[in-house]
Amino acid sequence: MSKALLYDATMCIGCKQCEVACAEQNKLPYDDRIAAESVQSEYKYTVVMTKEDKFMRRLCMHCEHPACASACPVGAFHKTKEGPVVYDVWKCIGCRYCMVACAFAQPKYEWHSRNPRVRKCIMCPDRVAAGKQTACAEICPTGATKFGDRDDLIKEAQERIRQNPSTYLPHIYGLHEVGGTCVLILSSVKVEEYGYPASAKLGDTPMPEYTGRVMEKIPDFIPVWSLVLGGIYWISHRRQEVAAAEAEERAEEEKNGSKR
Amino acid sequence: MKLKLTFWKVVFIVIMGMGLYSTFIRYFYGLGAVSNMSDQFPWGLWIGFDCLCGVMLAAGGFCIVGAVYLFNVERLHSVMRPAVLTAFLGYILFIVGLLFDLGRPWYIWHQLIYMNPHSVMFEVGMCVMTYTTVLFFEFLPSVFERFNLKTPIKWIKKIYPALIVLGILLSTLHQSSLGSLYLIMPSKLHPFWYTPALPFLFFGSAIAVGLAMTIFESTQSAKAFGRHLELPVLVELGGALLVALWVNALLRFEDYFHRGMLGQIVKPSYEAYFLWLELMLAFVIPITLLSFKKVRLSSDGLYFASVISLLGFITNRLNVSLIGFETYAGHHYVPKWTEFSVTLMIIAMGFALFGVAVKYLPIFPEQGHPEPQRPRTELRPAVGTAVLGHAGD
Numbered sequence: 001m002s003k004a005l006l007y008d009a010t011m012c013i014g015c016k017q018c019e020v021a022c023a024e025q026n027k028l029p030y031d032d033r034i035a036a037e038s039v040q041s042e043y044k045y046t047v048v049m050t051k052e053d054k055f056m057r058r059l060c061m062h063c064e065h066p067a068c069a070s071a072c073p074v075g076a077f078h079k080t081k082e083g084p085v086v087y088d089v090w091k092c093i094g095c096r097y098c099m100v101a102c103a104f105a106q107p108k109y110e111w112h113s114r115n116p117r118v119r120k121c122i123m124c125p126d127r128v129a130a131g132k133q134t135a136c137a138e139i140c141p142t143g144a145t146k147f148g149d150r151d152d153l154i155k156e157a158q159e160r161i162r163q164n165p166s167t168y169l170p171h172i173y174g175l176h177e178v179g180g181t182c183v184l185i186l187s188s189v190k191v192e193e194y195g196y197p198a199s200a201k202l203g204d205t206p207m208p209e210y211t212g213r214v215m216e217k218i219p220d221f222i223p224v225w226s227l228v229l230g231g232i233y234w235i236s237h238r239r240q241e242v243a244a245a246e247a248e249e250r251a252e253e254e255k256n257g258s259k260r
Numbered sequence: 261m262k263l264k265l266t267f268w269k270v271v272f273i274v275i276m277g278m279g280l281y282s283t284f285i286r287y288f289y290g291l292g293a294v295s296n297m298s299d300q301f302p303w304g305l306w307i308g309f310d311c312l313c314g315v316m317l318a319a320g321g322f323c324i325v326g327a328v329y330l331f332n333v334e335r336l337h338s339v340m341r342p343a344v345l346t347a348f349l350g351y352i353l354f355i356v357g358l359l360f361d362l363g364r365p366w367y368i369w370h371q372l373i374y375m376n377p378h379s380v381m382f383e384v385g386m387c388v389m390t391y392t393t394v395l396f397f398e399f400l401p402s403v404f405e406r407f408n409l410k411t412p413i414k415w416i417k418k419i420y421p422a423l424i425v426l427g428i429l430l431s432t433l434h435q436s437s438l439g440s441l442y443l444i445m446p447s448k449l450h451p452f453w454y455t456p457a458l459p460f461l462f463f464g465s466a467i468a469v470g471l472a473m474t475i476f477e478s479t480q481s482a483k484a485f486g487r488h489l490e491l492p493v494l495v496e497l498g499g500a501l502l503v504a505l506w507v508n509a510l511l512r513f514e515d516y517f518h519r520g521m522l523g524q525i526v527k528p529s530y531e532a533y534f535l536w537l538e539l540m541l542a543f544v545i546p547i548t549l550l551s552f553k554k555v556r557l558s559s560d561g562l563y564f565a566s567v568i569s570l571l572g573f574i575t576n577r578l579n580v581s582l583i584g585f586e587t588y589a590g591h592h593y594v595p596k597w598t599e600f601s602v603t604l605m606i607i608a609m610g611f612a613l614f615g616v617a618v619k620y621l622p623i624f625p626e627q628g629h630p631e632p633q634r635p636r637t638e639l640r641p642a643v644g645t646a647v648l649g650h651a652g653d
Contacts, residue, residue: 040299041299042299067444070376070378070379070444071379071380071381071444072376072379072381073371073375073376073379073381073382073384073385074367074370074371074374074375074376074382075374075375075376075379076374091367091370091374092363092364092367092370093362093363093364093365093367093368093370093371094362094363094364094365094367095361095362095363095381096302096303096363097379097380097381097441099299099302100302100303100445100448101444101445103445103447103448105299105300108299109291109299109302109363110290111290111291111292111293111297111298111299112289112290112292112293113290114287114288114289114290115363115364116290116291116363116364197447201447202447203446203447207444207445207446208378208444210443210444210446210456211378211380211440211443211444212378213443213456214380214440214443214459215377215378215379215380215383215440218383218433221433222429222433225429225432226425226426226429229330229424229425229428229429230421230425232330232331233329233330233421233424233425236330236331236332237332237421239332240332
């Protein structure tokens with residue numbers, strides 16, 4: 001069963017402990033200057049954003065049907081059976097199609113490296129595979145980020161909305177967006193205000209389907225199109241050969257005729 | 261003449277010098293130092309122009325080869341070698357551009373071992389590799405002829421039918437797949453350019469560009485190398501171009517019509533200005549020009565109309581790859597001068613290599629016995645329609 005993270009923005013106190021734990025877990029630099037940055041980057045996989053007295057966290061959504069994994073020409077991304085979408089740097093050729101393809105703009109790049117890598121939250125795959133929580137969920141003092149089975153977390157989120165309909169918007173962000181994600185968000189304000197793409201814009205169709213519709217036809221297209229092209233070639237050249245042969249015949253006949 | 265030659269040599273050296281400086285920055289300080297690409301704009305000028313436009317401008321190769329060998333349009337034989345040469349050089353330079361743009365170009369061979377058949381980028385990569393090989397073989401006969409190697413020419417002639425079919429098949433896949441690349445971003449690319457029809461539009465426009473590019477390069481080489489210009493051939497290509505432009509314009513109209521966008525594209529907006537520019541250059545102006553018989557029958561008119569339409573389709577590719585993402589990214593991307601200098605260097609290399617090849621290889625038909633200039637009054641759109649008839653397959 002797929003694991004997931006439920007982030008409840010109404011419970012978040014903006015302490016940024018998740019940022020600290022994430023940096024530690026992934027051996028990323030972290031200091032006051034980085035803590036003050038409100039955007040994700042090659043060294044900041046997750047960020048807690050502040051708007052007035054409200055907070056919102058951002059991290060890789062770990063899609064059920066990840067666009068990055070479908071887009072990567074060398075298969076450097078894949079989704080593990082526990083849910084995390086992970087990155088194999090040794091395969092990467094640096095085309096950055098994953099960055100362009102991701103609807104949530106999560107993959108970031110080491111722009112100033114000579115041998116750059118794509119960087120993003122990988123949902124602590126080793127910890128998750130070992131049955132532990134992600135680093136951010138473990139450290140969260142209020143339980144705003146909660147780790148668990150996706151199905152259980154969905155039930156819990158629905159329960160929270162039912163019990164406090166005045167607190168929450170009646171929508172679990174990530175439940176159906178782009179075919180579902182392993183990060184689910186509950187909030188009292190629209191997530192778009194924090195830079196998340198709007199649900200209406202994303203739709204429920206998994207992004208890989210848009211390219212898949214074309215890609216799946218290619219194995220059939222190749223033999224058909226080759227046959228059509230080869231056929232045209234054959235017909236037009238056959239016509240030429242016939243014309244040449246006829247011309248020769250005629251010339252022969254004329255020659256014979258003149259002899260007689 | 262001598263002075264002019266040195267002037268262009270100086271320009272060439274300056275371009276190469278700046279390009280080499282940028283190359284150094286690129287490989288020692290990374291993509292961030294050499295370009296204005298960022299996490300918001302992961303693809304910049306090098307993808308938008310060098311790759312998308314580069315491949316598009318190389319389309320003349322498969323268009324003319326298709327017309328000559330598949331449809332037996334013998335009259336176009338004289339422009340086939342220049343078109344194949346342009347395509348071959350175009351693909352080589354496209355690969356050079358790719359080596360700049362890829363973050364880890366030294367792992368480019370991973371394509372061959374870690375294949376992901378679901379990825380459009382994988383399809384693009386395979387097409388580049390195989391079609392460049394095919395173009396190499398299609399280009400080889402002129403080298404063999406130059407050195408009078410009879411036996412290899414015989415071998416090439418034996419596999420030529422297969423090469424031609426393979427070349428057109430791979431071009432179809434490659435040109436369309438560059439459009440398919442963008443299908444995975446319905447929420448990011450502006451609706452003026454995001455359409456499920458992208459692969460068809462990319463392929464369709466490649467045919468128009470292939471014809472326009474052949475007119476452009478024939479006229480240009482006639483000027484530059486003092487070659488005899490075969491007007492009847494250009495007139496024929498011009499007619500085909502007119503038909504191809506009409507078909508493309510119709511495809512665009514139908515796409516906007518079915519997506520209910522016609523009301524939006526006429527409303528002024530940042531994106532609309534770029535769309536109007538694109539549509540004016542690619543369709544309105546060249547179609548209007550080519551509709552006049554006087555223009556269609558003059559080499560200057562054909563040249564002018566072709567150049568305008570080429571600029572239009574270049575604008576289209578840049579709109580799809582750059583302008584169409586600005587609203588999503590929330591900021592304008594303007595390439596750094598070092599990005600431009602690499603692109604310029606690649607283009608300069610293209611011109612230089614073309615010049616060298618034309619000088620030393622039998623690319624253009626022998627001079628001295630030009631075909632008698634027959635006045636061609638009737639228009640023959642047969643090439644265009646025949647090729648385009650399958651565009652939607």
